[in-house]
Amino acid sequence: MRPNIWVYCCISLALAGCLSDNYTIKKRQYASQGRLVYQKQCVNCHQDDGNGYARLYPPLHHALQSKPLDLVCLILEGRRGSVVIDGESYTLPMPAFGHLKDDELAKLLTYLYNTWGQEGPLVGVDEVEKQTRACRSK
Template sequence: MKQRIALLALGSLFVIQFGCQSDEEIKRQKYITEGILIYQNNCANCHQKKGEGLAALYPPLAGSDYLQHKEQVICLIRNGLQGPITVNGKSYNRPMPAQPQLSDLEVAELTTYIYNEWGRENTLTDVKKVTAVLEACKK
């Protein structure tokens, strides 16, 4: 609870500090702030706080060549993964649990955070795009 309050306060600080920024930038900052919480609660246990992964068990997000495949990453977040995956030339074979409890908006916030933190992006992954990708995953 204290962590959520601190992050909400941080989000408010972003709005105040960046008040002269575009609506798009303010929205991106809000997505990142929420994405941090979602990451800490659902992903950091395996991928670690700084995205470095966990030895030979769980792949890194930081510096990951797999982040080049954003649509696949969005599908993985919602649907999980069974079987091997290769990241940065190294094979991993631990299951990634599905996150069906996350709304499309939460997946968009999480994706925005991951890609702004480790994917060399400075953009928003909009919920409309995520919804379309997740619909395509079902097929």
């Protein structure tokens, strides 16, 4: 007896639902662990709301317009020289966070891209690992 096409559809939908649930759960888990990384490494300058402080420490919204992996090298290597955001020039150097591990970076990026009203992607450790290697081989 041939199974009904509707049975296949139901099974596929259920599987897709499970996968999607796992993705969402993992993303939330990463974001909440990434918040701890943010609180420890970033919040002193960029503040709880990501808006920076005075004309000393820049807001993050500009950086978050890039793709998550584009920020890996910046975080690992820091930055010297000024950056202009919304017409304001910020001149203080950003320190290098080369001590962060790939999983901490992945969680931090997931947090950054899923906070302050954004609904961004889950940033995986494997993709961060590739990017980290690329940054370090430059």
